[in-house]
Amino acid sequence: MARSPLTREAVLAAAAALVRQHGPDGLTMRKLAAELGTAVTSIYWHVGNREQLLDALVERTVEDMGAIRPVGRTPAERVVSIARGLRRELRERPHLIAMVHERGLTDRMFLPAQRALVAEVRAAGLRGARAADAVRAVQFQVVGFVLVERNRERSPVQSPGEGELWDPADAPGDPALARELARPADPERLFVLSVRTLTEALLAGG
Amino acid sequence: MARSPLTREAVLAAAAALVRQHGPDGLTMRKLAAELGTAVTSIYWHVGNREQLLDALVERTVEDMGAIRPVGRTPAERVVSIARGLRRELRERPHLIAMVHERGLTDRMFLPAQRALVAEVRAAGLRGARAADAVRAVQFQVVGFVLVERNRERSPVQSPGEGELWDPADAPGDPALARELARPADPERLFVLSVRTLTEALLAGG
DNA sequence: ACCTGAACACCGTTCAAGT
């Protein structure tokens, strides 16, 4: 190992691997140097300090979030398909997405998706400020949902979870409701339901 | 300063102040000790290590998120008022809320709000699984929105921001839409619009 | 141009020692 000269590329690759496995906190300059078989300070020459290194990883992630391919026959269906695509891409890179988020680059990362949403909203007949509101409402909903969902997964053991909090006495005369709330939510189903409901309502008056 | 004997209460108060001002990363055991005028190690005697200290702060926050007072004449109006109340409370404690989230206590923190939402959804005539879905969809939307919003505020200078990304050529024949997307969103308005639209659609078939 | 080790200023935590 570590015979060939160090390159910016090698540093970024090793750093990305560390972040993917252990999250941003797992990326220390010293561990990274050990991984690369170099002195800690060599890293600074190639990619700058830790902050700049993370910025470079984030930049790469933003560039990767490219292609959006809407499917479906109605604008509403295509909006839902865009939303599902976004969710899938976000969930594949949880740590990196969080870092994009922290650096305030979410808007830029979402630009391709936003353009796709604009097209669908216009196809549904919306114009001007109403169209802009619809696009943003969906965008906020998708990003927000994924953030909430990710947090739930990261902390699997709720103490106490919804399960222990809900008992039938809380929903008088509706044991099915209490039972449902005592069960963990199915995120995929809830996501599609939420996005579809919101989208159809937003596009309705087009 | 720092004449009276150190108490668990004093440690928690000083720690909460540090977190409120500088976020969790701004809370170091050494700064906290300096603030309190004691040795670093005294803190450990009163509240345990840093992790346990943060846990105690989180616990306090969860307990504080109590009263929900729905206003409005229709269930939908009252749901919106609950959502606005939640948003306000979340925005007052951004750092602490993030910590609650990281520790997986969000569900417990939201239990009072969830009960209030259940009441309104039932008042609108929803039952069983459909009622549970509606409650959760609103809950996810509110929390998600606040998370996205908070991130946008934390990083005011997008590089590039939506402003530079959108020019009229992107929305052919609709300069008003392009102009609107080039302007920063009004979060309060977008929030109410989103929640109202989603809620009314969810409650419609009750 | 590229890499190095030493040094600095920070961390959280442990622990034996004080009162």
Place this chain on the structure above:
DNA sequence: ACCTGAACACCGTTCAAGT
């Protein structure tokens, strides 16, 4: 029961010195 300083194992970063 409460508080202390010293010590340990970690950090990120700078910098003069090497090739």
